[in-house]
Amino acid sequence: MTEDDRKRRALTHVGGRIDTAGDAPDAKLLAHAIDVPPSTDADGDPSRAHVHGFHTYPARMHPDTASRLVKAFSPEKGRVLDPFCGSGTVLIEAMIAGHNPLGTDLNPLAVRLARCKTRPREEAELEALVEKATECAAHAEERRRTKAGATRRLPQEDVELFEPHVLLELDSLRDKAMSFQADRSQQDLMLVLSSVLVKLSRKRGDTATGTAPRRTSPGFASKVFLQKAGELARAMSAFRKLLPTPLPRPAFVKPDNATELTSLPAGPVDAVVTSPPYAATYDYLEHHAMRLRWLGLSASALQRGEMGSRSAYRRVPPAAAAGEWSRELARFFAAVGRSLKPGGPLVLLMADSAVGPVALRADEIVAETARACGFYPAARASQVRPHFHGPTMAAFRARPRAEHAILLRKT
Numbered sequence: 001m002t003e004d005d006r007k008r009r010a011l012t013h014v015g016g017r018i019d020t021a022g023d024a025p026d027a028k029l030l031a032h033a034i035d036v037p038p039s040t041d042a043d044g045d046p047s048r049a050h051v052h053g054f055h056t057y058p059a060r061m062h063p064d065t066a067s068r069l070v071k072a073f074s075p076e077k078g079r080v081l082d083p084f085c086g087s088g089t090v091l092i093e094a095m096i097a098g099h100n101p102l103g104t105d106l107n108p109l110a111v112r113l114a115r116c117k118t119r120p121r122e123e124a125e126l127e128a129l130v131e132k133a134t135e136c137a138a139h140a141e142e143r144r145r146t147k148a149g150a151t152r153r154l155p156q157e158d159v160e161l162f163e164p165h166v167l168l169e170l171d172s173l174r175d176k177a178m179s180f181q182a183d184r185s186q187q188d189l190m191l192v193l194s195s196v197l198v199k200l201s202r203k204r205g206d207t208a209t210g211t212a213p214r215r216t217s218p219g220f221a222s223k224v225f226l227q228k229a230g231e232l233a234r235a236m237s238a239f240r241k242l243l244p245t246p247l248p249r250p251a252f253v254k255p256d257n258a259t260e261l262t263s264l265p266a267g268p269v270d271a272v273v274t275s276p277p278y279a280a281t282y283d284y285l286e287h288h289a290m291r292l293r294w295l296g297l298s299a300s301a302l303q304r305g306e307m308g309s310r311s312a313y314r315r316v317p318p319a320a321a322a323g324e325w326s327r328e329l330a331r332f333f334a335a336v337g338r339s340l341k342p343g344g345p346l347v348l349l350m351a352d353s354a355v356g357p358v359a360l361r362a363d364e365i366v367a368e369t370a371r372a373c374g375f376y377p378a379a380r381a382s383q384v385r386p387h388f389h390g391p392t393m394a395a396f397r398a399r400p401r402a403e404h405a406i407l408l409r410k411t
């Protein structure tokens, strides 16, 4: 982990003064939603509570923010859409609040993860999950003891990313997990495997670049796999207890491009609550390439359609970046506009970003683009967020970087 990453982690949700604009009651609701306490200790951290804590995901929304936005802007039992659902934070909080969540994302890992986390389970299924994880660990141990080789031709990328014995152990765990065909636990077990991959690899972190040497003892991979399966079972059990009765159905979660949204079920959506990718900040494709490979998920749709990707923006001249971001957002607004009911709220959580020395002010670009796409900016709440990225630091010299909760309404 680099020094920049360390600071970024420690200072996510830093608190501080919030500026508001637009309709005062709505702005107050937005301000309350982003006014979440800094995460200090792991035990009391809402972002790690029950299923939220299972499996890392870059730029997750704070669960309290998601919960407050859903409660403030969706009618009771309303249909709440998150078209960039990622790991499913908004969907989970919407289920807890008794709403009817719909989630889509272009990243197949996000779809798998959000589906897993938003499917309420009976205790018997969770017990079976832990039993099957134990079988996976026993299978890996047996293959290690008998010095069995790999079960398949291992990709060169993985040969470089893992110590040889760790790679073989992971391959054995995967082999057994995949054998539970036509069984819902198969996908859970594969996500458990996905959740431990980075920790067991030489990768420095989910979003960090580069590798670091690692020395892992034999059997460690199976041990953390088993621990994680137990954690998932406990988290799903705790989540179930938070849900209203009768127990809701699993959330609707589908792969879809937010600039198209062709997979949604018929009928208008009451509210959209979402955090689109921050322009030029992450590369979900690159961050998740290893996991997609292990899960056998296709990266091609994300490769073609990822919005805001940092590597794509590196190819854009800084002066043209705001125009490019505005065009991407316009396609998204047009797609959402086809599903949202008239007057319906579109709530966006977005941060300013930069391409070279040029700041991309999310609030300004969104307001201008939205007007041209059948939405009007109704209210906003913004809080200053530190910017540590050396090469783009100059962009925020005149005005600091901020995170915004923006309310647009369909005209």
Ligand SMILES: C[S@@+](CC[C@H](N)C(=O)[O-])C[C@H]1O[C@@H](n2cnc3c(N)ncnc32)[C@H](O)[C@@H]1O
Binding pocket: 057, 058, 059, 060, 061, 062, 083, 084, 085, 086, 087, 088, 089, 090, 104, 105, 106, 107, 110, 256, 257, 258, 259, 274, 275, 276, 277, 278, 284, 305, 306, 307, 308
């Ligand atoms: C900021 S993250 C959302 C995180 C989410 N709120 C959570 O709490 O986990 C943005 C998401 O946008 C997705 N994404 C990027 N381009 C997309 C597109 N064109 N259509 C749909 N999703 C896209 C990424 O895969 C990522 O999951």
